[in-house]
Amino acid sequence: MTFTEPDPMSRPTPEIVAATPSTAPPTWAVLQRRLFDDLDTAWRAFRDRYTDPRDGRLRFAGRIDDRDGADDFYEAFFNWPALYLLGGADDLLPAVKRHWEGVTAQLTELGLYKDEFERGYDWFHQGEALLMFYGICAADPADERFRRRALRFAEQYLPDSPAGNYDPETRIIRTPHNGSDGPRPGLGPQWDDGFAAHQPGMRPYGLPLEDVPGITRWDDLADPDLAVRMGHHMRDRLGRGDTAVNLAATALVTNAWLYDHDPRFAAWVLSYVDAWRERAAACGAMPDNVGPTGTVGEDHGGRWYGGHYGWSWPHGVHSVGAATLVGAISACLVSGGFDRLDLARRPLDQVWEQRRTGILSHQDTSRRHSWEPLLGEEAGNPINLLPTRVGVHGWFDPEPAQSAYWTWLWWFGMQPQDQARLDALRDAAGYDWSAVRAFRDKEEAGHEPPWLAYLSGVNPGYPEQAHRMALGQVRHRMALLAADSAGTEETDLHRWQRLNPVVTEVLTQLTTGAPQTLYNGGLHLARVRYDDLDRERPGLPPDVAALVDRLGAETTGLHLVNLSLTHTRRLRVRAGAFGEHLITTAQWESMAEEHVPDPRDYALPVPATRFDSVEVHANALHITLPPRCELHLRLGMRLNALRAAHQSATEQSRRTS
Incomplete structure (x- = not known):
């Protein structure tokens, strides 16, 4: 397969500013x-x-x-x-x-x-x-x-x-x-020299080899000679x-x-x-x-x-x-x-x-x-x-x-x-x-x-x-x-x-949007990962919560919330743990018109919204979350389309600025 190579000079990294108030945080x-x-x-x-x-x-x-x-x-x-x-x-x-x-x-x-x-x-x-x-x-x-x-x-x-x-x-x-x-x-002296019956932690797993002459059940390993025989077979075969x-x-x-x-x-x-x-x-x-x-x-x-x-x-x-x-x-x-x-x-x-x-x-x-x-x-x-x-x-x-x-x-x-x-x-x-x-x-x-x-x-x-x-x-x-x-x-x-x-x-x-890492040696993978643009480090910024709510072969749903009452938070959303996915499009909800709160209203406001979209064709996009705002994103994606690479948050900033 030939990896897609998006031209970083063809268009600037899309920047999306959230405009939907999070009046009642999830x-x-x-x-x-x-x-x-x-x-x-x-x-x-x-x-x-x-x-x-x-x-x-x-x-x-x-x-x-x-x-x-x-x-x-x-x-x-x-x-x-x-x-x-x-x-x-x-x-x-x-x-x-x-x-x-x-x-x-x-x-x-x-x-x-x-x-x-x-x-x-x-x-x-x-x-x-x-x-x-x-x-x-x-x-x-x-x-x-x-x-x-x-x-x-x-x-x-x-x-x-x-x-x-x-x-x-x-x-x-x-x-x-x-x-x-x-x-x-071999397997080490603890087993090469003899695999004995007095191993309560191993007993539930049974015999390491089932075809060693004279050993047909676990209790046979109580015989020291048979334990040595099993150990030697393990050394020479396993x-x-x-x-x-x-x-x-x-x-x-x-x-x-x-x-x-x-x-x-x-x-x-x-x-x-x-x-x-x-x-x-x-x-x-x-x-x-x-x-x-x-x-x-x-x-x-x-x-x-x-x-x-x-x-x-x-x-x-x-x-x-x-x-x-x-x-x-x-x-x-x-x-x-x-x-x-x-x-x-x-x-x-x-x-x-x-x-x-x-x-x-x-x-x-x-x-x-x-x-x-x-x-x-x-x-x-x-x-x-x-x-x-x-x-x-x-x-x-x-x-x-x-x-x-x-x-x-x-x-x-x-x-x-x-x-x-x-x-x-x-x-x-x-x-x-x-x-x-x-x-x-x-x-x-x-x-x-x-x-x-x-x-x-x-x-x-x-x-x-x-x-x-x-x-x-x-x-x-x-x-x-x-x-x-x-x-x-x-x-x-x-x-x-x-x-x-x-x-x-x-x-x-x-x-x-990923399962827990495979415990017996898997790499740390992700459908999306984040960089804190203000601190130039990986991860979600303070006050920001994220929820991947949809996964498909060509789409990812993402809900971002800024819980801060006073601080704007800026982050980068990357597709893939190692930048291996291509974001093709982004859609999100915005307020249909500017909403000015009225102190005489007794009910919490429910502003009207509309959908906006942008062509991306890159691995990342930038998000600005003003205080008390949230953002629902629908990202079009091509999985595994880009060459995976270790990239630091500061390197990404240089590449996408």
Whole structure:
């Protein structure tokens, strides 16, 4: 695809001045600005309680004796850059950078990082750890330190890198654990030397390999000799070759490409994604493993399933689906168009074909603890269940569909076939898609159904309900933080992410028109994003609330409100997180004639309005919101029509002035 290149000199950036008085501010707008205020208090409280004032690292005096754990340190801050991008406090971004620097030094001292990057671990977890880094790059592309890091990190996966992570002949990442140490064979001493039965956290996921001689059930691992046998099979079979979750590395390379559009980065992303597409086409299914010679099933009896963090163990479609979405979206960003979304469709279609109706509590499922709070009182009803994993005995581990994956597939390309997939998911769900349930897991996602119902016009109360829910989440975590008495040697590394009081899912949905970022390594995407023109920084200006109320393949609806009684606010609306969408037209409501308030009127005025419009053919437009005014916009768009790029607010100002 050839990207459209709008001529910035052909016409000035359109400027729209709101003229409709907001005589009674919408409740959602008032709640949204209160949420920003509470989040500003909340992140500071977490910082003061859990981080070292000297360099921003987490207060932790324990040891880590295996490869696991680095991601947990960064996950405590995973959505803080996103809050800044949305309009969080000015000093939040410097704080986030400081925490990244401090945590990176901390992990280097703990032996998990080298050259500021993971020494070698799976990309299910590396993707989680990198959300904070990607957010910093998107929030401040002008920071040369992070630009150099982004390029250096991505170089580790190119064909000619001394790290040797990638084999250009077979188009594989050579091992499931990879990073700054290059290919890192095995899964680490905690499992290579023996996979024993006394692991309560792993027991729900069952046997890592189902065809190890003499081991047919979990309790067999209580035998030390059999535990060692399993560990050696894991080392020699799961610990080498490529695995589907390595597709998340494409976001790392795409993030680097967004800076300078180095064609080497784009070529690697496309080649690696296409290699997996070709394997899937040959198999008739999305495979999860490729042996060292480039052959699917090489270490698994010819089977397309069984690889590390793949279809059989431990998470199935939860890991494979996320990785294929990250890979497909990365490839579409660097190339334009939507053809490569077929990579992400295949695993979702595979589990959809096995669907059945059942009651969750009656199922042998590994993630009931996540689903029961999400479904609330409807958890006991017959609902649509999809098997999430497949092994030598067939499909198993049924769960409700993880709606975020179908949502992302539809959202990114707005293709009719993916709308049909989403409609089928909703129609078969068996539970109320409009209900806003007060839950939050570490991914801070799961409220896609009521949001989608709102966008389709059947859940008009969602903006108010969702903001109230988010405010409740902040208060709950502040209470947990206040009650926490654990010391710095606490060994539960998940503690920080459970107590992180920053919540951004609702703000991301409602202000940018995007689902919450894919937790296992997705880039920070948006249908629209904002720059504060007066402060020359990203995010909504003070007092301004935003609501994306319509999403289509060629249109976006946006409602902006200035709650200030005295201050005019100016902002830039950009199409796409990285300027990748083209705004073709803008329509908005204006007063039909100038309205002069009369102090003798007892009723609030309802001025007559008319529609205005302007041709745009650019990525951005400027908005002026006088005090007490609001603006309803309908933007015509062409999605993914422009070449995506990291652009700072000040750079945009120079380009559009």
